[in-house]
Amino acid sequence: MPSRRALLLGAAGAAMAGWPLLAAGPRTPDAPARDPSRIVSMDFGLTETLIEMGRPPLAVPNPASWTQWVVEPALPAGTVNLGTDREPNLELLAALRPDLIVTTPYLDGIEPLLRRFAPTRRFSIYAPPKGDAYARSIIATRALAAAIGAVSAGEDLVGRAQATMEAARARLTAAGLNERPLLVVNFLDDRHVRVYGAGSLFGDVMERTGLVNGWTRPVNYWGFATVGIEALAEIPAGRLIYMEPVSPDTLERLAASPLWNTLSFVRAGRIDRLPPVLMFGMLPSAMRFARQLQSRLAEAPSHG
Amino acid sequence: MADIALRSCAERRPRGAATLLLGLGAVALLASAINLAAHLPEGGIGAVWGMLVAPAMDDPAQALIAYSYAPRLVISLLAGAALGLAGALLQQVLRNPVASPTVLGIQSGANLALAATLVWTPELLAFGREWVALGGGLVAIGVVLLLTRSSGFAPLVVILAGMVVSLYCAALAALITLFNSHYLAGLFLWGAGSLSQQGWDGTIFLLPRLAIAVLAVALLLRPLTLLGLDDMQARGLGLAVGAVRLAVLLVAVALTGFVVASVGVIGFIGLAAPALVRLCGVRGTGARLALSGLLGAVLLWATDQGVQLAAASFGEMVPTGAVTALFGAPLLLWMIPRLRLPPHATPALSVRGDHGAVRARRRLAWLGALLLGMLVLSALFGPGLEGWSVSWPGPGGSGNAVALWPLRLPRALAALSGGVMLAVAGCILQRLTGNPMASPEVLGVSAGAACGLTIALFLLADFGRVEQALAASLGASLALLAILALARSAKGSPERVILAGLAVGALLDALVSVLMASGDPRAVLLFNWMTGSTYGVTTDMAGASLLAVVVLLALLPLIVRWLDILPLGGEAVRALGMPPGLSRIMLLLLAGVATAMATLLVGPLSFVGLMAPHLARLIGLRRPLAELYGAALIGALVMVAADFIGRSLAFPWQLPAGLVASMIGAPAFLWLLSRKQASA
Known part of the structure; x- marks a missing residue:
């Protein structure tokens, strides 16, 4: 049955031919730039903190729902929509060429993906074993401030x-x-x-x-x-x-x-x-x- | 009434139903007493009546008993009775031992209507959630009945249509939920059937409606009894078969709709109660209807009190409706070998009819070319910040300077692999069972894999790809084992196997409902995966799955002889020197493993495994090997297209490929179903 063999060969051939196309993924350094200016935030809590520190992110997931859930501080107009937080649009992320991505443990599942596009920092506010939101927010705020080179804004x-x-x-x-x-x-x-x-x-x-x-x-x-x-x-x-x-x-x-x-x-x-x-x-x-x-x-x- | 009788312990245990009722009732009573004692203030049990009649408004304990505990107990009885009766009516009128509000899509139709209303036209809710839910349920069962009319409402056809409508509604609701997950948190609760009450308005709503329905049933009792005979006989006795059917159906749908409207989706009471009554060998339509109602009431009462007991000790609120489904699904599994089903009325799979190898080869080549084209298309084109653009392979290149192929191709290839594996599994299962409606989705193998993954997600703190793969394979294998055991014990009758799949699917639904209702944010992650997203696929995963596909395709010529011979029946197979059991098991195993891998890639929701083999035969690929390869190519094509559509349709939002495929697949399947009957 030539059809069968042809199919198999075709499939194997396609697989091998396609391989180099796949393997050429973007590579990024692990450490964030000293003073990142193109920040992508995956979490509204981190986003509001960035805005308060005067460094609003370039893009966030689902910015339209900001007025429904956060309201204040206002999200700058023109903030790019990344889609859902569980599945931010990677092509868009690539096109934005961020120099820092900030995320939370809630999105640990996609963190390896995010790392492919920019140095990624993770801040833990809501995570097991138990809640401690305010104290953890202070720690995370300081860490975030340090990561974007805005220590004094963080302390403020x-x-x-x-x-x-x-x-x-x-x-x-x-x-x-x-x-x-x-x-x-x-x-x-x-x-x-x-x-x-x-x-x-x-x-x-x-x-x-x-x-x-x-x-x-x-x-x-x-x-x-x-x-x-x-x-x-x-x-x-x-x-x-x-x-x-x-x-x-x-x-x-x-x-x-x-x-x-x-x-x-x-x-x-x-x-x-x-x-x-x-x-x-x-x-x-x-x-x-x-x-x-x-x-x-x-x-x-x-x-x- | 042999067609709907159950092979049962009837002759041995004529009073089984009474024993069951009393036993369950005693359990429920005990649990109720414990729960009441937890609420009871000073004054003891004697003071309860006084509290109910005139509660002291400033005493929270009294208010709780009068407006929460007592109405919840009453509503559990009323809702249970209504569902039990509705199930018994549906089973009687459709002559179908597994008909029930859940299985016929009434409940998920109502759920979808409510979700859509909540998101798009919340003003409509001013008319009452009841009417929105009722409308949705009516449309759902209307579609099911319309599609299956030409088959004379043959049991298996009705159930399949109902199940697909149900899955379709669930998929649409899932899509709505995906983009509005916060806002619809309340809907999860409603969808999972919480019985929690804060007054008597639920009872006031349900009680008169139930009473009217019971009255209507009493009036319809004689014609209903005749309906149990076959249509010819019933007509001979002067019965307007169509009118009676319609009237009874309306009563059953109304009963379900009222329950859905007042407390939400309560799974499986409507199936379990009448089925248990049958199993106990109760004869006589009137007795069966009455006992089904009673048993439904007691079942829900006992379950709900148990749920309250558990909630008191664990502090977490679990919706009762989801728990009934958790119990109901295993019950259905247990019942299946004991069911005596009529021979299935779907036309048998036309496996013969050869159209020459040359034409088949040309068609396969065309399909292959189409697939390749689709792949290239989906890698080349895509929307971006500045509209659609073409991106060439390689790092950067054009002004964009970003290589998009490494982002697009793994997803497309994973979708392709998932499509191939599901299609092959579907082909094998359809050929093997001689049943055109068999497929990994329908047989619950996908759902089994998803169940495994769900449980692992909530038990393991650390959850990587390896754990995912292991958990899904384990789940699929368990589902497969259940089906294997069943297939052996019940001589592999296709109906039983499909029903078992249905039960596994329901189990998954219940599990997900409980988790969603708990409000645990992990549930959203699970939900995301359930919808069949290729989002997280890495290059390695895509490569591995492609390799698996190549191996699978290479294996096909080896199994094709079995597929040719097995449908002829055990005798023929033995005569040709093959052990029928072994080859059957090998084939099922292959289908199961392929499904587990596909489920990991594209989720349990797509209908590709069902659709692709049909489409292959439709374009004239009827010989086993041609059909297998044709279906594989078509499955791949559909999934790659679905992935592409999902990525670009609502950019930057991404619709999961599995969901997009089921949006295409489910209507196609329903169309196929009605067409097949028309031609039969």
Whole structure:
């Protein structure tokens, strides 16, 4: 059967002929340039930190969702879209010729790929064994600042964050908000929430601003637990804060839910809606959250 | 009613159903008591009634019992009963022992409708999630029934169409989810069927609807009994067969839709309850329907209380619906050898019909040229920052100064290898079983590989390529072993083997649902891979898979004689001096290994293994060897094209090749299915 042999030969031939084409992958040095200017950031938390340090990245995954999840600091217009964070477009990455890529343990799976295009640094904020978002953010911020040759900008950011926490602490304590535990949640639908505990960015900010986190049960290393709303009934919390975005029909449905209406903070009307803050962010998000807590709780009367 | 009877312990255990009900009920009661005790404040059990009637609003413990614990218990009973009844109705009306809301695509259709609405037209949700879900479910089963009408709703055909519609909806929902993973977190929960309640509104929604459905069933009971006979007899007795069928179907879909709308996707209760009732040898349509409802209620009740017990001790919320599917899939596997199935109504595979070697050779050459062209095209052209451009091989070259071939070719070659391996596996399985609907995707071999990978992803802290390969191969081998055992014990009847595959696929679904609902970010990684992305393929991997393809293609001439002879039946094979068992096992093993490798490359979702052999035969490659090579080339072609489309269609976003292939493959398969019946 010549057809069979021809096919086999063809396949083998194609494989051998094609080999040199494949093997010629780009090679890059391992150490970043002294003062990298073409930075690609794979994580919104790192991105906000870079922006705060005055060195915004060239490209990030899915920049369109920035306004939905991070908002502040603003992402510079013209930031290139890399696609999804799990699968950034490599052809685009190659064309951008970055001199530094920053990533997180969440994307360890593609780190070897990224290394082919530029020196790649990995910063660990949310990773096992357990959450410690704020303290790890400080460490990562300093490391990132060192990597881009902006040590003083990094120290400045850490200092600003500490100052923001202390200012918020003073205001919140003065307003007497440090006495009753409160809960911070994202609504997943009208029956379930993500509640943020110790080790989450929100939990750590609450701790540093003198607030008492009502959620003391186990959380994952991102610092949250997914629970039914009935689980909130067992928590003696005096206030609930929920973060945007919220799906449109959720609040309407909650208003009609008997259990929701028996929750102590619902009956007392102590529910606050806060604009989006990146829950898996770094110091800039921590500062934004602290400022929002301060302005919402200590400076304005609560709306239901 | 021999066609839907189960070969069972019926004669020996006439009161089996009662025992089963009571046993399960006792377990559920015990678990409920433990769960209640955990919530119970002072006042003891006697105070519970008072709390239910007039809970003290300021006591969280009382509010919990009145608005969470109690309604959750009631809704588990109602939803279970509705699903059990819906399953029994579907099984009766379609004369199909494995029909169920899950298998017929109703649930995933509803899921897709909800996902799409949530992303694109959230305003529609103001009308209520219920109606969106119901609409989706109706469309899904409508498509299934429309496609299978000409076969007279032959059981296997209906299930295959249902399953493919179900997979297609899942793939579309996956695509939506991939690009909106944060926002749809709530949908994962809903899709996985959480029974958590915060008031009686779920009960108020479900109870009257269930009551009306039960009433309708009671009215339809006599014609329904007659429907169990064959159509001729039923017509002879003056029954408007079509009208009754439609009415019963509507009731069943409505029941499912209501449950889906109020608590989400609860897997497999609708299959397990009526099937267990049959296994217990209950005769009589009325008794079977009633008992299925009851058993469904008790099953879901027991499962949900168990889930709550587990959640209390582990602190992690697990959606009940996903757990029922985890239990349901093994149950289905266990049931399969005990099912007595009607002879399958799909027209047998036309394996004869020779068109001369010269024409076949020319066609193969054409296919090869096309494939080569597609490969070059996909490496040459692509969109970039400044629109489409041509890039030549070699480092840099044009103004861009970046070598793109090393980025594009490994992906294209991996897609090619995956396509070849799936196509060959599909050919072998179709020839071997004489069943045109067999394929690695349908037989659950892909799903087995994916299951292995999923489990490894969550058990191993460090997870490299080697572990991936090992885990996937192990999973595929286990799935294959299950199928092998089944094929031997049940004389390899194609229906059973396909049903076993279905069960493995459902197991994978359940596993992924649980992980997705847990909110663990690793789930998104898993999801990404599941959709069949060639993204992470390295040069080494592409080379290795290409080598495997060459070896596989070289092996084909050696196995072709078996493929020629085995479909003739055991006697003929023995007469020709071949041990039928051994050759069968060798072929299955080859198909299994090829599938495991392909699954690693292009995920478990593509339909290439099913499609390619059909397309090969369609263009006249009917002799085994020509068909094998033709299918291999077509499979490669489809996957390379899918990879190319996925990379360039939504640049810089990348659609996974496996998903793109299934977007093409599933409708093609459904079309093929309806066409085959029309010609039969």
